[in-house]
């Protein structure tokens with residue numbers, strides 16, 4: 001399938017899901033996750049009007065940035081090693097994987113202006129996933145107060161890899177509940193109104209549960225082995 005066709009399908013699914021539940025599709029940011037495809041494929045998406053690209057490794061990000069000239073919003077969505085912050089920080093618009101205090105400190109130290117961040121929450125409690133637990137959120141957010149270059153715009157999570165739709169939905173719903181509690185505190189350094197959740201297999205459920213940013217890879221970009229005519 002062509003990239004153009006895949007994009008049209010995703011956009012239609014976003015529109016239909018929004019219509020069903022009375023949300024405005026303009027409130028959903030579609031992040032094309034290009035980590036597994038070439039810069040050429042990423043360029044095709046940009047040419048089709050995609051304005052947000054997501055990468056999970058520094059090397060992949062640098063490669064895409066070397067090859068794409070247009071102004072796009074660069075999202076970093078992967079686990080970030082503290083020692084890579086210095087090189088990464090001035091190259092991204094948004095960090096989706098703020099998951100520990102040591103990373104907060106390093107971002108704060110290296111950034112020259114406040115960086116938009118999502119705090120990653122491990123809702124499902126799976127050991128393979130990073131992120132703070134929902135129980136740790138209150139304390140974590142209190143501690144953020146003294147780090148002026150860390151500006152938390154929302155929460156991020158990954159649903160478990162399961163066919164069980166109700167399990168996925170409950171993870172997204174829990175993230176929204178944690179978000180609502182933080183938002184209610186009205187922290188100036190952490191408005192935390194956004195929700196980064198939903199990937200290829202579950203973005204429609206995520207939109208129904210309040211996602212503002214969906215991170216779509218395979219369903220949108222295909223795989224490099226597939227031709228893109």
Ligand SMILES: *Cc1c(COP(=O)(O)O)cnc(C)c1O
Pocket residue numbers: 033035056077078158199200201215216217218219
């Ligand atoms: C790879 C990745 C995605 C996209 O996954 P797909 O299933 O290919 O849509 C989204 N978020 C994160 C954090 C990822 O690492």
